[in-house]
Amino acid sequence: MSLFFAEGSKTADLSPDALKQGLYSAFGRLGERRNVLALPPDFTRYHSRAGELTRFAWEYYADRLTAVMPAVGTHTPMTECQIGTMFGDMPRGLFRVHDFRAGLATLGHVPAEFIREQSEGHLDFSWPAQVDPLLVEGGFDLILSIGQVVPHEVIGMANYNKNVFVGTGGAEGIDKSHYLGAVYGMERIMGRADTPVRRVLNYASEHFAKHLPIVYVLTVLAKDEAGKLAVRGLFVGDDAECFHLASALSFQVNFQLVNRQFAKCVVYLDPAEFKSTWLGNKAVYRTRMAMADGGELIVLAPGVKEFGEDPAIDRLIRKYGYVGTPRVLDLVRNNPDLAANLSAAAHLIHGSSEGRFRITYCPGHLSRQEVESVNFAYASLPEMLECYNPARLRDGHNHIGGEDVFYISNPALGLWAYHNRFNS
Numbered sequence: 001m002s003l004f005f006a007e008g009s010k011t012a013d014l015s016p017d018a019l020k021q022g023l024y025s026a027f028g029r030l031g032e033r034r035n036v037l038a039l040p041p042d043f044t045r046y047h048s049r050a051g052e053l054t055r056f057a058w059e060y061y062a063d064r065l066t067a068v069m070p071a072v073g074t075h076t077p078m079t080e081c082q083i084g085t086m087f088g089d090m091p092r093g094l095f096r097v098h099d100f101r102a103g104l105a106t107l108g109h110v111p112a113e114f115i116r117e118q119s120e121g122h123l124d125f126s127w128p129a130q131v132d133p134l135l136v137e138g139g140f141d142l143i144l145s146i147g148q149v150v151p152h153e154v155i156g157m158a159n160y161n162k163n164v165f166v167g168t169g170g171a172e173g174i175d176k177s178h179y180l181g182a183v184y185g186m187e188r189i190m191g192r193a194d195t196p197v198r199r200v201l202n203y204a205s206e207h208f209a210k211h212l213p214i215v216y217v218l219t220v221l222a223k224d225e226a227g228k229l230a231v232r233g234l235f236v237g238d239d240a241e242c243f244h245l246a247s248a249l250s251f252q253v254n255f256q257l258v259n260r261q262f263a264k265c266v267v268y269l270d271p272a273e274f275k276s277t278w279l280g281n282k283a284v285y286r287t288r289m290a291m292a293d294g295g296e297l298i299v300l301a302p303g304v305k306e307f308g309e310d311p312a313i314d315r316l317i318r319k320y321g322y323v324g325t326p327r328v329l330d331l332v333r334n335n336p337d338l339a340a341n342l343s344a345a346a347h348l349i350h351g352s353s354e355g356r357f358r359i360t361y362c363p364g365h366l367s368r369q370e371v372e373s374v375n376f377a378y379a380s381l382p383e384m385l386e387c388y389n390p391a392r393l394r395d396g397h398n399h400i401g402g403e404d405v406f407y408i409s410n411p412a413l414g415l416w417a418y419h420n421r422f423n424s
Contacts, residue, residue: 003241004029008220008233008249019049019234020056023217026236027060030215033142036065037134039163040146042072043082044279046272047412048148049219049231051086057144057217058090069096069134071147071167074174074343075279076309098132104170105133108208110200115180118196122183123176129204130170135212146217149235149246150254151415153285153350154181156195157250159218160243161205175342177201182325182346187289191255191415191422193247202240214238218246222253223413227395254414261292261418262406266388270410271303271364277317277374278308281351282411284359289417290406295357298388302381305365307374308344316344321374322351322359 004026007014014022027033038057040050058065068090070078077097078086110127135143145163152158154177166174181189181197189195220233233249235242267283274280283299291297308314316338320331328348332339339345352375353359360377362384371378388400393407408416 002029002239003235003237003245004215005234005236006242006245008235008245010232010249010252012230012232013224014231014234016052019053019231022234023053023056023236024060026215026217027057030142033061034064035138035140036061036142036144037138037140038065038068038144038146039071039168040068040086041148041163041167042070042075042078043086044075044273045148045412046086047221047229047410049221050146050148051088053146053217053219054144055088055090057146058094065094066140067096067134067138068094069098069132069168071145071163072098072100073167073169074100074171074310074313096134098168100169100174101171103133104130105136106130106170107136108204110203110207114203115176115200118199119180119183123180125176127176127200127204128170128173129165129208130173131164131209131212132168135164135168141213143212143214144217145214148219148221149243149250150221150413151191151250151286153186153190153282154178154346155197155201156189156192157198157243157247159246160216160240161201161209162198163216164209164214165201165204171341171343175346178346179342182349183329186285186350187421190285190289191251191417193244216242218242220246220249220253221413223395227409229413256414256416257419257422258290258406258416259419261295262287262290262297262416263292263295264298264403265291265295265406265408266298266300266393267408267411268390269299269301269303273303273412274301275303276306276309276314277304277351277361278306278313278347280304281347283408284351284353286411286415287408288353288357289415289421291353291357293356296360297353297357298360298362298379298384300362300381300384300388300390302364304361304363308347313341313344313347316341317348317374318370320348322348323375324352324354325349328352
């Protein structure tokens with residue numbers, strides 16, 4: 001088990017050439033590889049630099065890199081346009097599509113006793129460690145799991161083995177892991193590298209996946225003083241050390257502890273990245289620990305046109321709405337359709353303010369009736385853009401019409417918390 005490359009700091013700004021040289025240095029330490037699979041994230045993580053790193057890997061290994069499978073999890077498969085934008089002119093014949101609902105390879109089961117322990121007695125099921133069969137049957141001698149470490153609502157810190165067991169995993173495993181995180185409490189999870197969901201995935205890695213030749217390529221990004229995204233770190237390894245190093249750096253550069261709660265917070269969702277509340281609710285997840293009781297979160301969402309990217313999940317969100325933890329737990333107990341899709345149930349918990357603050361969605365392509373039917377408040381996007389024009393706002397505190405408004409241009413890049421709501 002090895003760390004092949006590690007470079008990063010709060011002030012680092014790794015150039016494309018530095019990323020390439022760091023990655024190639026790691027590849028040199030790996031020795032000869034003849035059949036390589038790359039597992040980058042999908043377009044929802046476009047800013048991770050994973051597309052660029054995947055391309056560097058293809059240039060290094062040439063025809064020995066035989067397949068690229070975006071780790072889409074439950075997200076919509078990437079379009080031709082998205083592949084071109086993210087990966088450039090890499091041959092389209094390399095790309096494979098993961099199906100999280102069918103044809104999976106089950107490596108083993110994390111026992112129910114372990115899940116009971118991690119859920120503090122609330123859940124009583126085993127957890128299937130599933131991956132796309134390509135990982136098992138493709139004859140690869142190197143599987144490159146590529147992506148960004150950043151605070152995450154389900155697992156604490158994104159990436160590492162989540163990219164494998166969720167990104168190329170199956171519906172049951174995704175459902176149960178998301179539900180475990182929701183039941184345990186997302187505010188106890190976000191920003192932490194050691195969480196119940198991570199321990200379950202680590203159990204699977206240790207007991208069932210050691211035969212898979214996985215090497216993790218992890219980035220950490222943050223905005224610089226000019227508001228431009230900078231790569232603060234690159235970490236490459238085949239065990240947890242690279243993840244813990246990346247997580248420690250991410251906590252320093254992606255986590256903002258605020259000295260007063262937000263009475264009003266405005267979050268902008270880039271329409272190229274956020275087309276559903278399934279993704280757009282990062283605006284809720286990443287700010288909830290900073291929101292004041294009775295405050296208002298305004299979500300400017302010009303690209304949002306649906307609730308769930310998956311049609312079945314979209315129907316469940318429309319049916320039950322974002323109604324808070326006690327109500328969702330009751331709905332799961334009494335409704336087989338929701339009990340059979342626990343990731344949707346978890347999402348309904350995550351997207352609720354639990355009645356603490358108001359969530360006002362301003363979508364480009366959903367009606368007032370649709371938005372209000374899922375328990376959000378609605379406001380007209382054009383009207384709200386007049387009040388809160390992203391072109392005139394800066395990240396952080398702004399004074400508008402006598403109000404203090406905290407603005408966030410991309411919620412996927414960080415986590416914000418009031419110190420009383422975040423206990424180390």
